[in-house]
Amino acid sequence: MSATKSLHSQVLSPTAPPLFPRQIAVMILALVACCFAGNHVAARLAFENGTGLLLAVLCRSGVALLILISIVTLQRHSIRLPKRIGRWQLLLGLMITIQSLCLYSAVARVPVALALLTANTFPIMLALLTWALGGRRPTLKSSALMLFILFGLVLALDLPGILGGEVAVTATWWLGIAFALTAALALSVAFWVTDHKLAALNGSVRSMFTMVVVFIAMVIAGFGDVLPGGMAFPQATQGWIGLGVLVVLYGGAFSVLFITVPRLDMARNASVMNMEPIATLLFGWVILGQMISPIQMVGGLVVISGIVILTLRKSA
Structure with a gap:
């Protein structure tokens, strides 16, 4: 997910190739969303x-880094990074590192779709965050959509049932949700x-440096044994399959x-990527046997609908 969103801010040059017909662009984005969903289920x-958490992120970021190096090399982009933005590039890399670790930590503890x-x-x-840092204040309609999304999340997590004592959850479940929220916060900062x-920096170069930071951070964390068992190899064939599939799908x-x-006209079609949680729900059910209740399904649809509407309003 984090790698895809950084693409939205790229500005097409006057010599950009012609756009795909919208139905083709939508099909490509839907396929990509399904691949990212499959990556999380495989994780x-x-x-x-x-499989260790650090090992999974290391393998994923390593493949992404090789791809980005190839793209930057083939397109002959300059990789000189102005000193004045170096610290911001480092911060971006660290935020994506935190987002990746926290999201996978959440995936390991709660149903993947949640x-x-x-x-x-x-x-x-x-x-x-943008408002707090001096940006535009959310409009009344945007604020209403945010409340709508939060209401959907309350249903998706079945908080009424949990707080009412009808649904029992463990401390691990709460920790997983906390990790997911931390991942969201890190991504928003990114x-x-x-x-x-970093808007003036070429998207491919920016993403390449971001993956350099993620990869190096994982290597340091692995050698430093920051997370016990974080570099553990799979203990069964299914673990190796999961690791291989997540790397292939993500890459x-x-x-x-x-x-x-x-050629995808992301400003118009980016909302298609929000089908990722729906695909994750389907894959999680078929492959992992994970099920959520009807009220959680309704909440999930509310969240996704609200995000799509919010995205379309911003791109209009």
């Missing part, structure tokens, strides 16, 4: 079979930095998105 499968739905509330945090401090979706983004 849960890997974690359930002994982790994604909770993390996808980042547009609310971004709007509030977007703010991208839009306000494939990442490649397709970066190669085709100039």
Whole structure:
């Protein structure tokens, strides 16, 4: 998810290739969203079979970094980073590192679809962060949509049932939700930095440096044993399959998105990517046997609908 969103702020040059017909663009974005959804489900499968969290992020970021280096090299972009924005690029990389670790931590603890739905509330945090840092105040309609999304999240998490004692959850569940919210907060900070401090930097170069920071951070954390068992290899065949599939799906979706983004008219079609939680719900049910209640499904649809409407309003 975090890698795709950074593409939205790229500005097409006057010599940009012609746009795909909208139905083709929508199909490509839907396929990419499904691949990212499958990546999260595969990650849960890997974690359930002994795969370390740091190892999963390291493999994923390593593949993404190789892809970005290839793109930057083929397109012959300059990789000189002005000193005045170096600290902001470092901050962006650290925020994406935190987002990746927290999202996978959430995926390992709660149903994958709930982790994604909770993390996808980042547009609310971004709007509030932008306002707090001197940006435009959310309009009344935007504020109403944010409340609508939060209401949906309350239903998706079934908080009425939990607080009423009808649904029992463990401390691990609450920790997973906290990780998902932290991932959303980190992503909102990353977007703010991208839009306000690094917008002039080429998107491919910016993303490449971001993945450099993520990769190096994972290596340091692994060698420093910051997270016990974080670099553990899978203990069963299913774990190796999950690790391999998450790398292939993430790398494939990442490649397709970066190669085709100039022709996808993201300002108009980016909302298609919000089908990722829906695909995650389906894959989680089929592959992992994870089910959520009808009220949680309704809440999930409310969250996704609100985010789509909010996105379309901002891009209009």
